[in-house]
Amino acid sequence: MFLDNRQVAMDSLLEALADSLDYFQDNLERLRPSLRETLKPHYDERDEAMHELQALAKKHLRLLPRDADVERDDYMWLWSRLKSFVGNDSQVLIGELLEQERVLMQALATVHTHPLPDAIEPVIERCWKNCRALIRELYRIQKQRR
Numbered sequence: 581m582f583l584d585n586r587q588v589a590m591d592s593l594l595e596a597l598a599d600s601l602d603y604f605q606d607n608l609e610r611l612r613p614s615l616r617e618t619l620k621p622h623y624d625e626r627d628e629a630m631h632e633l634q635a636l637a638k639k640h641l642r643l644l645p646r647d648a649d650v651e652r653d654d655y656m657w658l659w660s661r662l663k664s665f666v667g668n669d670s671q672v673l674i675g676e677l678l679e680q681e682r683v684l685m686q687a688l689a690t691v692h693t694h695p696l697p698d699a700i701e702p703v704i705e706r707c708w709k710n711c712r713a714l715i716r717e718l719y720r721i722q723k724q725r726r
Contacts, residue, residue, distance in 0.1 A: 583643070586694040589687075590637050596687040597630040597707070600680040610673050615721065619677075622714040629707050633700070640697040674722045681715050 583591065604623045608616060637643040688708050696704065 586696070587641050587643050589691045589694050590633075590641055590643055590696075590700075593684075593687040593691045593704075593707075594630065594634060594637065594643075596680075596684045597626060597633070600677075600684055601627055601630065603676065603680055607673055607676075610670075612670070615670070618717065618721070619714070622710060622717065625710050626707070626714075629703055629710065633703050633707070636697070636700050636703060640699060671722070671725055674718055674725070678715065678718050678722075681711055681718065684711050685715075 601623060604619070611619070684707075688704065688711065691704060
């Protein structure tokens with residue numbers, strides 16, 4: 581079955597949400613406890629929104645969930661670890677988290693260009709606000725570390 585443009589946009593958004601959550605979970609041990617505590621509520625909120633969006637996408641867009649790209653996740657984790665050998669591990673990780681947010685913002689912007697069912701709109705808006713809040717927090721942390 582081929583997906584229409586709206587389904588593709590939603591699928592890309594769900595993938596970006598899952599990737600950002602996976603990346604955060606995979607790198608929790610690299611974060612100092614204070615950073616973990618600061619960032620965790622943002623990711624908990626994101627996890628909740630992602631699951632809600634998955635259910636709504638299935639119901640309203642007939643979009644079935646798909647498996648994550650495990651090879652891509654492994655590559656991203658390895659690449660980040662390699663960069664940490666030549667730079668500050670915290671700064672590298674913050675930079676990688678910001679890159680995840682950039683990808684997510686692009687996916688959100690693309691979804692906004694398509695008509696969506698009314699039930700999905702508020703969840704998309706929550707995701708947008710969550711992403712903006714997390715970006716502000718990551719930049720604040722990055723600035724403190726310099």
